[in-house]
Amino acid sequence: MSSTLKGITLKGSAELVAEFFSFGINSILYQRGIYPPETFSRVTQYDMSLYLTTDTKLKNYLTNVVTQLREWLFDCTVQKLVLVITCLETNEVLERWQFDIECDKTAKQSSGPREKSIKAIQEEIRSVIRQVTATVTFLPLLETACAFDLLIYTDKDLEVPEKWEESGPQIIADSEEVRLRTFTTTIHKVHSIVAYKRTDYI
Amino acid sequence: FKPCFHRGGRSKLQVGRLEFAEVLRSRGVYQKADIFMKMDGMDDDTTVFTTLKSFKSFISQPERSHHLAETSIAKGDLQKQYIQRIELEGAAEKIHSKTNLLQMAQEKNQMELSHKRARIELEKAAHISARDFEREVDRNQGLLTCIKKLEEREADTEKLLNEEAEMNKTLKKNIEALNKKLEEKDSKISNANETLCALRDEIRELNHKIKNQEMQLATQATENEGLQEQVQLQHKKYLEASQKYQSLQTSECLNSENELKIKELERRLALQEQDSVIVRNMRTELARLPDAERELKRLREENSYLRETKENSSLLKEEAEGLRRKVERLEKIKEDMVNLELEKEKLAMKLQAWENLSQTTGLNIRKPEDLSREIIQIQQREIGLKQQNSSITSSARALEKSRTQLQNELLQLRTRGLEEQKKREQQDALVRRLQKRVLLLTKERDGMRAILESYDNELAASEYSPQLTRRVREAEDLLQKAQAHNSEMEVQVSKAQEEAGSYKLQAQTAEMELDVLKKQAADADNSSFVVGEEVSSLRQKIEELEADRSRLEEQNNVLEMRLERHNLQGDYDPVKTKVIHFRMNPTSLAKQERQDEAEKLREECQLLRERIRTLQAGGAVATEEGTFNLPPSQEVLDLRRQMESAELKNQRLKEVFQKKIQEFRTVCYVLTGYQIDITTENQYRLTSVYAEHMEDSLLFKHTQTEEGGWRLFDRGRAAPARHVDEGRLAALRQQPPAQLRRPARRRAPRLLSHDERRHFKNPSLSHL
Numbered sequence: 001m002s003s004t005l006k007g008i009t010l011k012g013s014a015e016l017v018a019e020f021f022s023f024g025i026n027s028i029l030y031q032r033g034i035y036p037p038e039t040f041s042r043v044t045q046y047d048m049s050l051y052l053t054t055d056t057k058l059k060n061y062l063t064n065v066v067t068q069l070r071e072w073l074f075d076c077t078v079q080k081l082v083l084v085i086t087c088l089e090t091n092e093v094l095e096r097w098q099f100d101i102e103c104d105k106t107a108k109q110s111s112g113p114r115e116k117s118i119k120a121i122q123e124e125i126r127s128v129i130r131q132v133t134a135t136v137t138f139l140p141l142l143e144t145a146c147a148f149d150l151l152i153y154t155d156k157d158l159e160v161p162e163k164w165e166e167s168g169p170q171i172i173a174d175s176e177e178v179r180l181r182t183f184t185t186t187i188h189k190v191h192s193i194v195a196y197k198r199t200d201y202i
Numbered sequence: 203f204k205p206c207f208h209r210g211g212r213s214k215l216q217v218g219r220l221e222f223a224e225v226l227r228s229r230g231v232y233q234k235a236d237i238f239m240k241m242d243g244m245d246d247d248t249t250v251f252t253t254l255k256s257f258k259s260f261i262s263q264p265e266r267s268h269h270l271a272e273t274s275i276a277k278g279d280l281q282k283q284y285i286q287r288i289e290l291e292g293a294a295e296k297i298h299s300k301t302n303l304l305q306m307a308q309e310k311n312q313m314e315l316s317h318k319r320a321r322i323e324l325e326k327a328a329h330i331s332a333r334d335f336e337r338e339v340d341r342n343q344g345l346l347t348c349i350k351k352l353e354e355r356e357a358d359t360e361k362l363l364n365e366e367a368e369m370n371k372t373l374k375k376n377i378e379a380l381n382k383k384l385e386e387k388d389s390k391i392s393n394a395n396e397t398l399c400a401l402r403d404e405i406r407e408l409n410h411k412i413k414n415q416e417m418q419l420a421t422q423a424t425e426n427e428g429l430q431e432q433v434q435l436q437h438k439k440y441l442e443a444s445q446k447y448q449s450l451q452t453s454e455c456l457n458s459e460n461e462l463k464i465k466e467l468e469r470r471l472a473l474q475e476q477d478s479v480i481v482r483n484m485r486t487e488l489a490r491l492p493d494a495e496r497e498l499k500r501l502r503e504e505n506s507y508l509r510e511t512k513e514n515s516s517l518l519k520e521e522a523e524g525l526r527r528k529v530e531r532l533e534k535i536k537e538d539m540v541n542l543e544l545e546k547e548k549l550a551m552k553l554q555a556w557e558n559l560s561q562t563t564g565l566n567i568r569k570p571e572d573l574s575r576e577i578i579q580i581q582q583r584e585i586g587l588k589q590q591n592s593s594i595t596s597s598a599r600a601l602e603k604s605r606t607q608l609q610n611e612l613l614q615l616r617t618r619g620l621e622e623q624k625k626r627e628q629q630d631a632l633v634r635r636l637q638k639r640v641l642l643l644t645k646e647r648d649g650m651r652a653i654l655e656s657y658d659n660e661l662a663a664s665e666y667s668p669q670l671t672r673r674v675r676e677a678e679d680l681l682q683k684a685q686a687h688n689s690e691m692e693v694q695v696s697k698a699q700e701e702a703g704s705y706k707l708q709a710q711t712a713e714m715e716l717d718v719l720k721k722q723a724a725d726a727d728n729s730s731f732v733v734g735e736e737v738s739s740l741r742q743k744i745e746e747l748e749a750d751r752s753r754l755e756e757q758n759n760v761l762e763m764r765l766e767r768h769n770l771q772g773d774y775d776p777v778k779t780k781v782i783h784f785r786m787n788p789t790s791l792a793k794q795e796r797q798d799e800a801e802k803l804r805e806e807c808q809l810l811r812e813r814i815r816t817l818q819a820g821g822a823v824a825t826e827e828g829t830f831n832l833p834p835s836q837e838v839l840d841l842r843r844q845m846e847s848a849e850l851k852n853q854r855l856k857e858v859f860q861k862k863i864q865e866f867r868t869v870c871y872v873l874t875g876y877q878i879d880i881t882t883e884n885q886y887r888l889t890s891v892y893a894e895h896m897e898d899s900l901l902f903k904h905t906q907t908e909e910g911g912w913r914l915f916d917r918g919r920a921a922p923a924r925h926v927d928e929g930r931l932a933a934l935r936q937q938p939p940a941q942l943r944r945p946a947r948r949r950a951p952r953l954l955s956h957d958e959r960r961h962f963k964n965p966s967l968s969h970l
Binding site: 169 | 779
């Protein structure tokens with residue numbers, strides 16, 4: 001693990017980013033109420049208390065996606081990760097949480113670890129997750145039953161694994177975008193954006 | 203064989219002794235047995251011990267004798283004896299135990315007897331005591347009742363006492379009250395007496411006052427009379443005054459009336475004057491009337507005339523307006539025409555100029571198409587020239603670049619050359635210095651050697667070795683110091699030389715650059731006049747390009763922003779990126795579930811609709827249970843079970859009823875002789891056992907109005923016996939209505955009996 005070493009390696013960076021996504025996705029699902037709050041249990045991570053789902057099917061799905069994502073982060077072939085929230089009744093996209101990933105490909109060649117403390121990275125991640133929690137105040141309420149999906153933007157030439165398939169970008173028709181904070185491990189840089197459907201206020 | 207070793211229980215011991223004595227006797231040891239019996243009266247313990255000892259000795263003797271014998275036969279005898287002894291012992295034990303038992307039983311019996319006796323005695327005693335107890339209890343009760351009675355009497359006397367005491371108290375209170383009253387009355391009487399005295403005094407005083415007042419009254423009466431006379435006089439005067447007043451009033455009324463009349467007359471006068479004035483005016487006006495008529499006519503004519511003129515004038519105005527507009531338009535047209543003519547002239551001139559172009563330019567131009575073609579050609583030539591220009595400029599730039607590059611390279615090479623030179627010089631200097639040093643060192647060495655040889659020579663003579671060594675050391679130190687100093691100096695010198703070399707190098711390179719620049723400036727000066735125009739054109743180009751650049755930069759920014767926006771929204775470049783997701787993702791699963799739910803609901807709906815249709819049509823529900831998807835609930839099952847049980851009950855009740863009714867009817871028929879059938883509602887047909895035909899029956903009808911009565915409705919075929927019963931029936935019918943209206947409960951049996959008799963009179967049945 002990169003926590004024991006002084007610097008960050010490519011593998012360690014991929015691990016950190018994948019971990020962030022795992023907790024981030026769980027946080028978003030909890031905050032937006034996609035799944036009932038009683039299906040979440042509290043854990044401590046990044047020196048704050050976060051929520052993780054206890055639903056087995058959901059856990060399996062997230063583990064599958066995050067494992068694959070970690071591989072791709074190591075190969076530096078992933079460009080974005082998007083969490084799409086769809087309304088089940090009208091089948092339209094209500095929210096889009098987009099995480100842009102910039103990978104420094106020179107880290108693949110040079111095998112030396114980079115100088116950045118884990119604490120600093122965790123501090124940055126903590127601020128991002130706090131922002132995610134705070135965005136709930138201005139995002140429109142999700143009153144209908146919703147479901148979510150995880151989309152990954154990868155290089156065109158990537159081999160699609162067995163359980164995955166191509167899909168559309170599921171862009172919101174009339175959207176407002178808000179840029180959130182960025183965190184970087186010196187090898188991977190993750191930008192966070194939330195886009196939501198503009199609601200007509202009378 | 204254990205002897206009884208007991209201090210107590212002598213009887214047992216005695217029995218044991220007896221047995222032992224018997225055993226001994228049986229053995230043949232009579233002596234011992236006798237001894238044993240004799241010892242009966244002595245102390246038990248010692249006898250036991252002695253007998254034991256003797257017994258043992260006796261037992262051991264036969265054994266010894268047995269041992270001494272040593273013959274088989276003796277052995278057999280011994281064995282037999284032994285066996286016999288054992289048997290005897292066993293028997294003795296049994297007897298002992300039996301005697302014990304008998305003893306015990308005897309004791310028990312005795313004890314029981316004693317028990318019984320004791321019990322009987324006790325019972326008697328108990329009985330006696332019980333009797334005594336009962337007597338005592340009775341006495342107690344009697345005493346208690348006496349006590350109660352006495353207590354009651356006490357209570358009564360106490361009550362009486364209390365009552366009498368209370369009465370006493372009340373009587374005392376009454377007496378006291380009466381005493382008080384008496385006292386009060388006494389006091390009242392005394393008060394009354396006092397008041398009486400006071401009142402008498404007052405009466406005397408009042409009498410005095412009355413007398414005085416009577417005197418006053420008399421005087422006042424006389425005064426009164428005088429005053430009355432005056433009043434009468436006044437009254438007369440008043441009457442006169444009133445009369446006068448009345449007369450005044452009447453005269454006033456007359457006055458007012460007269461005044462009113464005067465006013466009226468004056469008014470009438472005024473009106474008449476007005477009327478006269480009006481009449482005069484009317485006359486004058488009448489005089490004017492014909493003039494007015496004439497004027498009226500005239501005015502009418504004028505009016506009509508004026509109207510016509512007005513119409514005419516309006517028409518004329520319109521015409522004038524129209525004409526004015528026309529005039530304006532015509533003037534405008536004129537102006538336009540003038541302008542057009544001017545333009546025409548200009549255009550004609552231009553056309554001429556254009557037509558003359560061919561003459562001016564010397565080209566083969568006749569039409570505008572030729573001109574355009576020429577222009578296109580010129581433009582193409584221009585484009586070609588521009589391309590050439592651009593290519594030339596690019597080549598010029600490339601050449602310049604190469605030139606600058608070459609110059610730079612040249613500079614570099616020169617610097618390198620200079621560096622090399624400098625290095626070489628440095629190295630030459632170094633070499634020289636080294637050579638000098640070598641020379642110096644050799645000289646030193648020679649010197650040292652000379653000194654040493656001199657010292658050696660001296661040493662050989664004088665042997666001042668310590669001084670010499672000291673001096674040698676001093677010399678060496680000096681030498682080392684000198685050498686160190688030397689090396690320092692050399693180092694400084696070399697440093698200085700290096701610095702000087704580097705400065706020189708810098709200066710040389712600067713000089714070279716200056717030369718190069720000077721050359722460039724010279725070149726530029728030389729070619730400035732030639733490319734002055736080029737520079738201006740280039741400057742223009744530069745400005746245009748700057749403007750383009752800024753515009754393009756803005757566009758770039760805008761596009762970048764748009765791209766950023768699209769990026770934020772999630773757009774991507776399909777050439778480089780693709781979007782993938784997990785196949786079994788929650789959204790698709792949720793959609794699938796929704797669809798499945800919808801399908802299921804639709805199917806359920808369908809099934810329910812069909813069910814409703816069949817139910818409405820009246821189909822059995824039970825048969826559809828198999829096709830029913832929903833499992834029947836507990837309630838439904840219970841209800842079904844209840845229904846089934848109810849139906850079964852119903853069925854059974856029906857059967858039972860059927861059976862019973864059948865039985866009843868048969869019994870009725872058999873016992874009463876009449877079969878009762880229900881034909882229709884409230885109609886009953888009675889057929890007799892003896893009737894030969896079915897039609898021979900009586901029909902009764904139940905009517906509600908006649909107190910629940912039964913009316914004979916129809917007789918059916920009862921002809922043969924009619925003559926017998928007709929009279930009876932007629933009699934019945936002739937009875938007054940009230941009797942006929944009797945409750946037919948009594949009438950019907952008579953009819954039935956008539957019918958029976960009729961049947962019996964039937965000859966075919968006469969044998970019955």
